[in-house]
Amino acid sequence: MADVTDPAIGRLRADRERGATALARGAVETIATAPAADRQALAEGIAAVRPSMPAIAAIAREAARLRHPRDLLVEIETEHEAVARDAAALVPGNASVATISDSSLVERVLRRAAPARVVVGVAGASDEGHHLVARLRAARLDAFAVPLAELDADLAVIGCDAIFDDGGFVNRSGTAELIARFSERPVIVVGDRWRRVAGPTPAGWTEPELFEPVRGEANISVLGGRRSA
Numbered sequence: 001m002a003d004v005t006d007p008a009i010g011r012l013r014a015d016r017e018r019g020a021t022a023l024a025r026g027a028v029e030t031i032a033t034a035p036a037a038d039r040q041a042l043a044e045g046i047a048a049v050r051p052s053m054p055a056i057a058a059i060a061r062e063a064a065r066l067r068h069p070r071d072l073l074v075e076i077e078t079e080h081e082a083v084a085r086d087a088a089a090l091v092p093g094n095a096s097v098a099t100i101s102d103s104s105l106v107e108r109v110l111r112r113a114a115p116a117r118v119v120v121g122v123a124g125a126s127d128e129g130h131h132l133v134a135r136l137r138a139a140r141l142d143a144f145a146v147p148l149a150e151l152d153a154d155l156a157v158i159g160c161d162a163i164f165d166d167g168g169f170v171n172r173s174g175t176a177e178l179i180a181r182f183s184e185r186p187v188i189v190v191g192d193r194w195r196r197v198a199g200p201t202p203a204g205w206t207e208p209e210l211f212e213p214v215r216g217e218a219n220i221s222v223l224g225g226r227r228s229a
Contacts, residue, residue, distance in 0.1 A: 095116060096117040176214050189222045193224060
């Protein structure tokens with residue numbers, strides 16, 4: 001049996017900088033380098049440490065079932081490219097776009113859409129959104145960090161950590177405030193099939209100091225693969 005105190009699992013438990021996609025990719029690499037007989041137990045150990053990000057568990061378990069776990073990285077990339085393409089098509093080139101957090105999938109959408117302006121809502125100097133602003137500026141996009149209370153744009157594009165059957169989702173704390181400010185403007189939420197969770201949007205979520213559930217609204221479009229049968 002795999003040792004679920006593996007250092008890779010400890011690093012996953014402690015990592016509060018990277019998003020679900022990066023952490024899940026790391027989980028795939030950990031599983032791919034483990035002996036085949038240990039992969040299922042290792043995947044269960046990985047699944048247990050970050051329940052707030054169900055994509056990590058789903059991807060780890062799927063990778064453990066594959067003869068070549070890294071094949072799943074190709075599928076993740078393919079789906080994320082498709083979601084980014086579909087989301088970017090909904091962003092007018094002359095639009096201003098608001099977002100929150102540091103989502104690699106949102107970054108992919110924004111790089112592809114190249115909107116006129118991007119404003120990233122932040123909660124202070126250490127907010128992860130500053131990293132996204134820096135990378136967008138490096139890609140020659142007009143991007144700025146602003147306090148959440150001052151967030152304003154034509155539409156919003158945000159990532160998520162879970163998607164529910166009724167159109168609700170989970171994202172970092174502060175997202176509900178953004179959604180309230182954009183109640184009459186389009187909001188595009190991007191995810192993938194590994195973030196799909198059966199059932200309605202719950203009232204609360206694990207690690208409530210970091211994440212919050214947000215109920216679906218008529219102005220919110222959630223993009224991402226359908227859950228596997």
